[in-house]
Amino acid sequence: MELTNLTICQIISNYPETRDVFVHNGFPQFADDAVLQQLGPILKLKTALKSKNISLAAFVRLLEEKIEDTGLYHRLAAMSGLENSKRLNMVALLPCPLKIPLQTELNRFVEGLRQSREVRLEYCAEAFSTNMVNYDEYIKYFEDPDEVPDILITAGYSFFNPLFMSRFVHTGIFARIGYGNVDYRLEQAGLIDRESHFAVIAANVLVMVVDVNRLGDLPVPGNWKDLLQPIYEKQVVIRGHNGEFCDIVQLNFYKEYGEAGLAALAQAVRYGLHPAQMVKELKSSRRDVPSIHVMPYFFANTLTDQPNIRIIWPNDGALAFPVSVLVKTEKMELYKEMAEFLTGPHIARVCGEAFFPSVHPAGMAGFPDNARFKWLGWDFIREHDMEQLVEQVNALFVEKQQKEI
Numbered sequence: 001m002e003l004t005n006l007t008i009c010q011i012i013s014n015y016p017e018t019r020d021v022f023v024h025n026g027f028p029q030f031a032d033d034a035v036l037q038q039l040g041p042i043l044k045l046k047t048a049l050k051s052k053n054i055s056l057a058a059f060v061r062l063l064e065e066k067i068e069d070t071g072l073y074h075r076l077a078a079m080s081g082l083e084n085s086k087r088l089n090m091v092a093l094l095p096c097p098l099k100i101p102l103q104t105e106l107n108r109f110v111e112g113l114r115q116s117r118e119v120r121l122e123y124c125a126e127a128f129s130t131n132m133v134n135y136d137e138y139i140k141y142f143e144d145p146d147e148v149p150d151i152l153i154t155a156g157y158s159f160f161n162p163l164f165m166s167r168f169v170h171t172g173i174f175a176r177i178g179y180g181n182v183d184y185r186l187e188q189a190g191l192i193d194r195e196s197h198f199a200v201i202a203a204n205v206l207v208m209v210v211d212v213n214r215l216g217d218l219p220v221p222g223n224w225k226d227l228l229q230p231i232y233e234k235q236v237v238i239r240g241h242n243g244e245f246c247d248i249v250q251l252n253f254y255k256e257y258g259e260a261g262l263a264a265l266a267q268a269v270r271y272g273l274h275p276a277q278m279v280k281e282l283k284s285s286r287r288d289v290p291s292i293h294v295m296p297y298f299f300a301n302t303l304t305d306q307p308n309i310r311i312i313w314p315n316d317g318a319l320a321f322p323v324s325v326l327v328k329t330e331k332m333e334l335y336k337e338m339a340e341f342l343t344g345p346h347i348a349r350v351c352g353e354a355f356f357p358s359v360h361p362a363g364m365a366g367f368p369d370n371a372r373f374k375w376l377g378w379d380f381i382r383e384h385d386m387e388q389l390v391e392q393v394n395a396l397f398v399e400k401q402q403k404e405i
Contacts, residue, residue: 003060008048009040011063021062026052038124042091042149043138050141090123090151090338095204097298097354098155098323099125105350109341119334123151139164140387145173150331151338155204155323157247160386169197175329177339183361189373191322192359196378198324201342202351202358203373205297205318206248211282213308214291221292223316224374228257228264236265237293240272243398248321249294250393251376259396266400275299282309294319298355317374323356 003011008030012019022030027048029035049056094102103125113119140163142148148168152159159165168174177199182192191200208227210220218231227236239246253265273281275295279302282293297318303309325342327335341347345362352363357373 003063004044004046004056006045007041008043008045009036011045012036012040015063015067018063018066021059021066025059025062026054038126041122042147044144044147047138047141047143047147051138089121089149090153091149092123092125092153093156093158094125094153094323095155095296095356097296098202098204098351098356101350101354102347105347109338113337117337121151121335121338123149125153143167145328148173148328150328151335152326153201153323153342154326155321157386157390159198159326160381162385162387169326172329174326175332177325177327177343179343179359181345181361182359183357183364185364185367185371186320186357186359186373189317189320189375190377191320191373191375193378197326198322199326199339199343200322200324200359201347202323202356202363203320203375204248204323204356205320205373206246206294207297207300207318208312208314209278209282209293209295209300209303210310210312211289211291211308212310214287214289216291218291220310221312221314223314224252224319225257225316227268227292228253228261230267232268232292234268234270235291236268237271237273237278237290238269239275239295240269241274244394245269245272245397246294247390247394248319250397251390252319252374254393254396255376255380262393262397263400266397269401279303282306296355301355313368313371314374315372317372320357320373320375322375323351 008022008027012022012030019030019036030040045059046056049059092099092102092106106123106125110121110123113121139158140161142164145168174197176195176197179192179194179199186192186200186203191203193200208221212220215235218235219226221227221232226232238249249265250262253261257264270290273293276299278293278295279299281289282303283306297311300311304311325339327339332339343360345360348358348360348363350363351358352366355366356363357367357371358364
């Protein structure tokens with residue numbers, strides 16, 4: 001087997017001396033053992049190099065020269081029979097508040113599978129905030145089904161990449177997972193696409209948090225369109241860092257109100273912060289803090305002890321993005337129990353306790369009966385190149401915001 005078809009972990013496991021080649025030629029993250037363990041087992045060499053626009057032939061030459069220099073070079077074909085690195089069966093890319101509680105339950109369930117059915121499932125769960133383990137940049141370069149884990153849990157736009165969709169989703173690599181009970185509120189919002197290969201577990205939702213003291217005489221906004229009024233100029237904070245702002249917010253405003261609405265939103269937003277930073281500044285005594293913060297419902301509920309804070313669930317719906325699961329068709333029988341567990345009542349309650357509305361009604365006890373959700377829609381996702389659209393909309397937003405500064 002050629003080096004190009006091996007994973008990073010297979011290459012480094014069999015030829016430890018090659019690690020320096022990776023670290024000093026575009027992949028410094030592989031100096032970290034934890035990153036190598038989590039990303040290395042699923043990332044093939046050819047895919048990694050494509051993502052960095054590095055010459056495949058030149059890089060392979062570097063690897064072979066390194067192996068020869070240390071006297072450990074041997075026939076590459078012999079590697080095809082070696083299994084020195086474990087294959088990663090499942091990857092979960094989760095919002096921060098959901099990572100720890102969901103990972104705890106996954107650990108228990110996976111251990112139960114090992115003991116009861118001797119089904120071994122190697123997996124890793126990562127938060128989107130992880131800096132070094134960044135699966136997103138490699139997804140569009142995956143070409144072979146064996147590069148993709150058997151089970152994927154995600155809450156981002158990356159897996160809606162048109163190349164990933166055309167290669168692995170539309171071709172039936174992943175199964176359609178049926179639903180049992182479905183909460184009517186998420187059904188009405190269109191979060192459930194029964195024809196989709198993405199089985200929705202729950203939703204990450206964004207609400208408005210208003211400091212009425214800092215708001216002063218201005219009216220408390222009741223819906224998202226209110227934020228486009230000139231009276232809220234520079235009164236809003238959304239998630240953002242280093243010129244990249246919250247795509248959920250941007251895309252919903254772009255879909256509803258076009259470029260003019262996006263420009264008005266840019267006028268309303270003073271700056272971007274991580275939700276944890278929003279909570280910190282709202283609890284501070286600083287007088288220059290904007291009065292309206294758009295943040296996940298989880299973080300909003302850490303401020304309920306503040307008498308000056310109002311959590312606004314907008315009349316037109318909290319902005320929602322699905323947490324969904326993909327399971328390979330050929331492995332569906334093997335992982336049927338896992339699929340049922342992820343879409344069942346227990347995980348629903350775990351999600352609900354983390355303030356993530358769940359598709360299964362068991363996790364919806366803490367949410368308002370009349371709660372509405374605002375989701376872009378599966379048709380919108382299918383009709384657009386989401387990676388391109390996210391970049392385009394963010395660029396427009398940043399351009400408009402900088403003009404206002």
